[in-house]
Amino acid sequence: GAGVSQTPSNKVTEKGKYVELRCDPISGHTALYWYRQSLGQGPEFLIYFQGTGAADDSGLPNDRFFAVRPEGSVSTLKIQRTERGDSAVYLCASNDPPGELFFGEGSRLTVL
Amino acid sequence: ELKVEQNPLFLSMQEGKNYTIYCNYSTTSDRLYWYRQDPGKSLESLFVLLSNGAVKQEGRLMASLDTKARLSTLHITAAVHDLSATYFCAVDHNTDKLIFGTGTRLQVFP
Numbered sequence: 001g002a003g004v005s006q007t008p009s010n011k012v013t014e015k016g017k018y019v020e021l022r023c024d025p026i027s028g029h030t031a032l033y034w035y036r037q038s039l040g041q042g043p044e045f046l047i048y049f050q051g052t053g054a055a056d057d058s059g060l061p062n063d064r065f066f067a068v069r070p071e072g073s074v075s076t077l078k079i080q081r082t083e084r085g086d087s088a089v090y091l092c093a094s095n096d097p098p099g100e101l102f103f104g105e106g107s108r109l110t111v112l
Numbered sequence: 113e114l115k116v117e118q119n120p121l122f123l124s125m126q127e128g129k130n131y132t133i134y135c136n137y138s139t140t141s142d143r144l145y146w147y148r149q150d151p152g153k154s155l156e157s158l159f160v161l162l163s164n165g166a167v168k169q170e171g172r173l174m175a176s177l178d179t180k181a182r183l184s185t186l187h188i189t190a191a192v193h194d195l196s197a198t199y200f201c202a203v204d205h206n207t208d209k210l211i212f213g214t215g216t217r218l219q220v221f222p
Binding site for chain 2: 033035040041042043044045048056059091098100101102103104105106
């Protein structure tokens with residue numbers, strides 16, 4: 001596709017459940033980023049991939065959060081034992097460094 | 113740790129007026145970005161500023177960068193309702209990730 005694609009666009013889950021969010025970056029972009037945006041806040045960095053490896057995962061809040069990018073393209077953000085505080089919009093972005101970042105539309109996660 | 117602060121956080125302005133949004137950051141950086149976000153939407157890139165003294169303009173918006181002062185400004189000229197949105201600055205941290213400011217929510221009224 002022409003842009004960064006994220007699925008699902010909306011996800012409602014119950015506290016304690018497991019969630020996966022998917023990001024399909026722009027073709028050819030080697031770098032992929034995950035951000036989290038809470039209501040009324042700026043995007044908060046979570047993790048950054050260069051190719052298949054996580055170059056910087058310093059933003060992951062705790063060990064319930066994990067992300068993979070096994071083939072250097074599509075990435076999945078995985079959240080275990082979800083908590084209400086995990087509710088946010090999860091944004092994915094990609095670029096061909098050091099070029100501009102392009103953001104997807106986001107996945108809105110609501111934990112009841 | 114790189115910190116990025118914007119002010120004001122909220123701005124209500126009348127159509128036709130001018131105003132400036134400020135973005136301060138705490139450590140040296142290679143580049144600074146301005147983004148626009150409409151409610152429920154993702155981030156739209158407005159400007160990329162790459163060097164000290166850089167100035168870019170698009171329509172009623174003009175962005176500038178002073179790397180010595182660690183300050184960027186987004187100036188709005190003769191505001192119109194269509195500019196109502198939230199504006200974020202973001203600073204490149206060691207070229208591997210962007211750190212975003214708190215955002216400025218702009219409302220333009222008739």
